[in-house]
Amino acid sequence: MEEKKYLKWYNKIGYGSGDIAGSGVYNFLAAFVMIYLTNTIGLNPGIIGTLMMLSKLCDGISDVFFGAMIDKTRSRLGRARPWMLFGFIGCAITMVLIYAIPTSWGQTAQYIYFFITYTLLNAVFYTANNVAYGTLTALITKNGNERVQMGSIRFMFSYGTSIVVQAVTIGAVEFFGGGAVGWRTVAIVYAIIGLISNTISAFSVKELSDEELDGEENTVDENGKVKYSLKDAAKMLLHNKYYIMICSVYILQQIYSAMINSGIYFMTYVLGDASLLGTFSVAINLPMILGLLITPFLVKKMNGMYKLNLSGYLLGTVSRGLVIVGAYLGSVPMMLVFSAIASIGMSPLQGDLTALIASASEYTYLTQNKRLDGTMFSCSSFGTKLGGGIGTAMSGWLLAAGGYVADAAVQSASCINMLHCMYLWIPMIINFVIMLILSRLKVEKANEELVAAKNA
Secondary structure (H helix, E strand, C coil): CCCCCCCCHHHHHHHHCCHHHHHHHHHHHHHHHHHHHHHHHCCCHHHHHHHHHHHHHHHHHHHHHHHHHHHHCCCCCCCCHHHHHHHHHHHHHHHHHHCCCCCCCCHHHHHHHHHHHHHHHHHHHHHHHHHHHHHHHHHCCCCHHHHHHHHHHHHHHHHHHHHHHHHHHHHHHHHCCCHHHHHHHHHHHHHHHHHHHHHHHHHCCCCCCHHHCCCHHHHECCCCCECCCHHHHHHHHHCCHHHHHHHHHHHHHHHHHHHHHCHHHHHHHCCCCCCHHHHHHHHHHHHHHHHHHHHHHHHHHCCCCHHHHHHHHHHHHHHHHHHHHHHHHCCHHHHHHHHHHHHHHHHHHHHHHHHHHHHHHHHHHHHHCCCCHHHHCHHHHHHHHHHHHHHHHHHHHHHHHHCCCCCCCCCCHHHHHHHHHHHHHHHHHHHHHHHHHHCCCCHHHHHHHHHHHHHC
């Protein structure tokens, strides 16, 4: 039977454009905050990594909290859109503050300043915005194919933004005067662009009414108040094995991205040309975008996401192994080609990951008879921030362990070996682990069996 359609093409594109905001914040921090803090402000990468890791301890609580708050919200704009709109205002302000560390302060004060602003950005504002943005996937349509399309379009904007941010940021910093002033000005520009795209995205779609969302009668009382507590929601999440798997995938993906984003060090000190970062960014992100374009078609062709995601990550793992071969052979073209092929293999999961979360939310409804869409989508924000924090912290720790010296013309042999480990070996190993998780992520089949048993 043909599923009911809820969205026009402009709703899907409008929704997807919201990831210009989130991806802009994430990539600007993930790719450049470490080099800004070490080379411009003069802070120690090991200490920075530790502070980032400590900051992430706050995030584990805030993700589920904001997810539950979205589930409890009833407003003229809906449940998720108010949090999406107001959350990014805080994101924009704190991102600018991170890149505006007073250079006249002592280092202890600078570390404290960074920790506070970084924690506010991640644990509060980015969480509220990102959980709400992801939750919209389940609140504006019940059509599975539309959810996959939305995810694909969203990540096309995300990776397009990543290409632009990684390609132009260093040049933009120099254009605006370099040093602390240049970084602060670029942060302001990105914040303004993010505010515009986030607002357009929020108002380009409309949330479905409570009556249209199945299971609402078991989730809210006659006064519209949610029947379960935050503690109950957390328990239901932990009883959903697919939530745990998807959350683990998000964490690993973000550690992977953090290692790839350490490429600015690899390009500078191993390949000898920092401008290659932009070249590799195009080789990684453009094929990802092209893969996302055909993901909805492939999901429909293969009757689901499971086989497509698993075979894609097999290709991605093998290709990242060949990137390693190319690096040790000294062949930049070989590295570029297999980086691109790896991205194509990884693209289906990026495109349908939000649809997988919606399926995992459906699994909770089918087994617990409660709607937890907002709380369920907290895994995307939780995984993104925890994985990104761990990955960025690992970058700092590994650089310090390798003996990295800021602004040195040449690095030691131990540092060069560490850069090989960070940019080559860790990403390949992570892809292999994700592939193992995907082999067990059969949520679509589980839902079909539960529905069949319910209708029997």
